[in-house]
Amino acid sequence: MEVTSAYVEYAFQLPEQYGDVACHNDYLALALAKQEGCPLLTGDQGLKQASLGEDVSVMGTVWLLRAMVENRLLSVDEALNALGLMKTRKRRLPWTEAERILRGLDHDE
Template identity: 40%
Template sequence: MPSASRPLVVDTNILIDLHRGEVIEACFRLPFRFLIPDVIAAECKTPPASMLIAQGWLEEVTFSGEEVAQVVAWAAQWPRVSVNDFFALLAAMREQAILLTGDKALRRVARRHGVDVHGIFWLLEQMVVHYQILSPSNAAQALRSMRMHGSRLPNDLYTQYLDRWGAS
């Protein structure tokens, strides 16, 4: 189990998946600090990040001019990763946080920079196994709902977790 003292940096697709799975409130009962870059908070409308920040569930991270320049340099070096995703990476590096994303290209770059990266399956596992916030059947239903509403979940992991939680 990861240390709850390490913050988690979320990107847009994680928040969208949590919303689609109807487990966003359950997620924020986890004993982690959840951080979101200001540029991602500004773009995230469903769910509205501004509401999650106002409720104290997310903390907004801002950046200096030098940090923005670093992001621009990375974007030129790795064009498959969005500028906003690089802000999530930078926040994770600066805060010594775990980066939560489902974006494959961002995961690769983050690992090259020594950042711990996880996705929605890891987050659900924290809620089910480590903190007992969700039952296995509720987590399986959340996965089905995410997929039904358009989340791009890898088939192998999707099936593995449904089997694990007894709901295939």
């Protein structure tokens, strides 16, 4: 997708308000989400705070895994395996809650 010139300018102004909580490309992603009126997918806490300050909804990894299972792009087992790989690679997620959510989807079918 293309960020319009108005939203590129908007992205360049965000560090004045939020500082260095995100890099330039992250601010461009936030600007694109705002431009398109869609959620921003991020796990970065600084970008999440800036997004919420700009009234852009933020979704994370657990939401993405859940959506993929609900839309039958992944099985619950595949999502749990992916979660396990993330855990071994030292990602920071609410592990117990994520597993509970994904296991709960198995009963929804």
